[in-house]
Amino acid sequence: MDENGGSGTDDCPGGDWLFDVFSKRCPSRATLEHATGRWGSLTLGALYEGSLRFNALRRRVDGVSEKMLSQTLQALERDGLVHREAQPTNPPRVDYELTPLGRQVAERLLALIDLVENRMSEVMAARERYDGIHATQASR
Numbered sequence: 001m002d003e004n005g006g007s008g009t010d011d012c013p014g015g016d017w018l019f020d021v022f023s024k025r026c027p028s029r030a031t032l033e034h035a036t037g038r039w040g041s042l043t044l045g046a047l048y049e050g051s052l053r054f055n056a057l058r059r060r061v062d063g064v065s066e067k068m069l070s071q072t073l074q075a076l077e078r079d080g081l082v083h084r085e086a087q088p089t090n091p092p093r094v095d096y097e098l099t100p101l102g103r104q105v106a107e108r109l110l111a112l113i114d115l116v117e118n119r120m121s122e123v124m125a126a127r128e129r130y131d132g133i134h135a136t137q138a139s140r
Contacts, residue, residue, distance in 0.1 A: 034075040039064050041109045043072050044081065044098065048106040051085075051097040081105055 019028040034040045039061065046052065046060040058069050073096060076082040081102035087093035098106055116123070 031079045034072075034079055035081065035105050035109070037072075039068055039072040040076060041113070043069070043076065044102060044106040045110055045113060047082065047096060047098045048103065048110060051095045053093065053095055057096060076102070 020026050021028045021032055023029070035044060042061045042064070043057065046057055049060075052060065054069070054073075057073075058064060058066065061069065064072070073082055073084065077084050080099055083097050083099050083102075085095045085097070087095070
């Protein structure tokens with residue numbers, strides 16, 4: 001471990017090396033960003049409930065654009081968190097579901113989401129205190 005808390009390696013190739021998300025070249029960082037970004041975490045959370053078609057998923061993840069959801073699903077599929085199943089029907093039917101790894105990641109994200117939702121009154125009170133202090137300082 002180096003002084004920055006990392007492994008001291010410049011890259012993170014895997015194999016005999018341990019992955020280190022704190023290393024800027026480690027591929028685990030991109031996967032963490034895909035899973036914990038706003039749309040990634042909401043997409044994984046929504047898919048935890050079960051397989052969904054694209055438009056149903058878009059409705060469930062309120063506010064995501066078609067383009068952003070498509071990009072998010074592609075990144076999550078590439079990382080092995082989401083499975084895309086295209087049915088040879090007319091019109092084509094595409095279903096998305098979590099892989100076993102995706103389910104494990106989603107379980108942890110949902111625990112965090114639950115914690116945040118259940119503690120929002122504390123967050124809102126902290127925001128009010130912060131805004132009150134900083135509004136006073138800004139008016140000086």
